[in-house]
Amino acid sequence: MTSVLIVSDAWHPQINGVVRSLERTAEELEAAGVIVKFLTPQAFRTLPCPTYPEIRLSLTVTGRVRKMIRDLGCDHLHIATEGPLGIMAARVARKDGFPFTTSYHTRFPEYLSARLPVPLAWSYGWLRRFHNSGDGCMVATRSLETDLRDRGFTNLMRWSRGVDEKLFQPYEGTVLPADLPRPVFMNVGRVAVEKNIEAFLDLDLPGSKVVVGSGPQLDSLKRKHPDVLFTGPKVGEDLARHYASADVFVFPSLTDTFGNVMLEALACGVPVAAYPVMGPIDVIADTGAGVLSEDLREAAIGALDVPRDHCRKVALDFTWAASARQFLDNVEAAHDAFYARRKSAAA
Template identity: 50%
Template sequence: MRIALVTDAWAPQVNGVVRTLEAVRATLERQGHSVAVISPDLYASLPCPTYPEIRLAIASSRSVGQRIAGFGADAVHLATEGPLCLAARRWCLRHGLPFTTAYHTQFPDYVEKRTGMPAAWIWRYIRWFHAPARAVLVSTPSIRRTLAAHGVAHLRHWGRGVDLAQFTPDAPPPPAFAGLARPIQLYVGRVAVEKNIAAFLATRHPGTRVVVGDGPARAELERLYPDALFLGALGGRALAGAYAGADVLVFPSRTDTFGLVMIEALACGTPVAAYPVSGPVDVLTAATGAMREDLGAAIAEALTRDRTACAAYGRSFSWEASAAQFLSALAPIAAAEAA
């Protein structure tokens, strides 16, 4: 199948959305499918207000449609709700072509945290954007319930996976971990206000707090929490080593739809501490982590979990299963034209 994947989130951005799309594309291509990524790097762009690392493409529906048509797409998937996917949406509707969408990000909550704009206003846009989609792909049961409660229909499950060759318990820890006071409590992800990292850094469990990742809040957090170690962004085997070398992964976000870093950490044998919110409640089990409104208590409890059980559970998430779910949800253009 020839799949046009339109997305406002793509490299050089480093986040769970981009990593998911890259992994699923690679898996589909190994299986013999062709995937054309239509992303902001193909167009002139502007920095996103309050988030300059994210580029907003300046693209007409015609220009995006020409790429889809020129590729000869058998199916079209719109991965995000930004301007590039909005242009693709207009083109598909104008030409009567079916498409699928996905809900990767708690966009209403993010906008509210960054701008103070009521989330209810953004939910109106979310409902409108996804309404014509043949299927809206969601990663967890709790996000599915949230979307249904806000009037979004045609929901289909699309889980996440782990690169099991990369993320293993024997990955060597980074040299920076040598000599650190234990337990090492690790955060991995974007360093941004919506990730609630300050709640983690403010906990007082003995040991060392380590942050892996980069983003607009890093400088301020380094100033406020000088006792924490900030390592910047890591990838591949170096990231796996950070997971494997830590004693617990702390996932302080209250706004993520899934939390890819949790299953990567688990595959490396590292338990997870989190709040009892969407994402963690869908991913973690009593044997692999702890969820408490008191994050410090969750950290203490997670440290008692068996690392072998964590690794076994983490290995149950595969990109092959994720790609199969994605593929089965697509709306073939030929079938729509025949009807």
Template identity: 50%
Template sequence: MGLKIAFITDAWHPQINGVVTTIENTCRTLQNQGADVLLITPDQFTTIPCPSYPSIKLSIFCYSKVKQLLDAFAPDHIHIATEGPLGLATRKYCLQYRLAFTTSFHTLFAEYINLRTGVPVAWGYRFLHWFHKPASQIMIATAQVELNLVSSGFDKNKFVRWSRGVDVNRFRPRDKNFISYRRPISMYVGRVAIEKNLEAFLGLHVSGTKIVVGDGPQLQKLKKQFPGVVFTGFQTGELLAKTMAAADVFVFPSRTDTFGIVMLDALACGVPVAAYPVQGPIDVLINNQTGCMREDLKAAFYGALALNSDDCRQQALDYSWQNCSAQFLNNLVPVLSITR
């Protein structure tokens, strides 16, 4: 029997995003290496759609089942990936039974809630402080995220690094002729949601064709607002890899992502990235080599268009799910149960 790891996440299918991708690939890699991983996800519970974002499923009345699953599994390590209902239930369980656990910080929760509901950002951070405070360690992806969280009052000593990976065998340079639209082709892949700041990309006056790959609550609105843009809907697997590799520039307009794993996918395809010089891109891209970061996104687009595809691919090769999973494993703490 391998090491027993309980991994709890509110972010799960049908969501397609960097958090789900990271969790899936980390857990799969750990299982392939012999770990016994218990994934506790919303599809095991009664759920309701998240207001304003129905593809996010919120688990309800979940504590008793979480307790039952954890009691039966008796994990050596417990990791809480998200601050949603399942994360809250597991946090309660760990505190009740005096078990050590780790958490991770994936999204700018306070800022997203503010964008969607108007709840003050300060209130969101008050909740985040409360949620993460009992954790033995808090896993974050980048130095910039750490700086931002420390500046908001988090304890610097609790932060440990959990980076991200990319499947460089799937995401690789391919035939540009897979897409026949007028070039240059600028592309965004990800959630079509307010926090992704897509209007900043779609409103650019640049040559060629803009393509948006993904779905989300803003899709219908943006389709009407930008009729000249090609919206493909969600894509996965080989189709997604071929589509991304056919782009000339990947545009990442978000100002709120903590990493932006899709940028690694683009780089692995040999596609340079245009982005703002903010948290996420700053930590991922080599400015003026694998990406162009400017406050003027149009200038960033044309700067990225001139970059070398081979440099992009080379940088992506430094990221792997094996390294990512090894970091995660090293960050875990024993549950150190005092009473059970």
């Protein structure tokens, strides 16, 4: 495999796990000699997604997407998202008869039902048809794979994630206000209803709570919780230093498929407190790098006793090089299987 085209509706200026995962995977693939190209909303006029303006929806037609895919001329097509670009790219691949894989990053049925009265079965039915129409659907964890298989998804492939251990590391000192009471319990990510951040903010905890990030729920949560420090979004070393300034990373989400932020916190030497659900079960499990409990306060308090050096050791088991190799193996397997089926059908 010499070249891969990745189609993604999630792209800059969004700051999220999908964008970071695609960027780091591309970097590792290119280092291994694979040409990686992207087709993203940056190539089109866009409009903000209703209720989620940070997400930009591409304004285009299938014919233009087809021409761009042909002009880019890659060996394999990977569709990272189920938005307008992903839908049109899959339509082109099916009609023109070439292989493509998809990846399942986000539990959109749960996200949608948190905002609108849409039955989960309807959303999952559409997603099942979309992902099953390809030659492989990549998922980050064992628990997600099991969940989707039980819902009728097929051709599932494992594609884990990594962490930049050079950027995310224990730093000396703190970037937080010097008078901020300790211990510091922190959450990092999109400030949105599906992240269940209020479950963290409502906890009766000693010390201070800090939320790093932005999103549609930011203003309302700031008004409701004036005692919480909301820093806004952070990137690069500034973000890493914020992680490292915390005593516990609290991850209250019930809907994430993985949770890259947990790995980033662990790499900075910060233990994780979370519910025992998909994502935390796969990342933390019985590693001893955090505490999982149905009682999130109990988990947060218990995580204070976790050794910080052990947290980083656990995080270093997740590398982007291994993640990219897994991605490429999946692409090659799907590609070969597609042409083997075509050859068999023609015989």
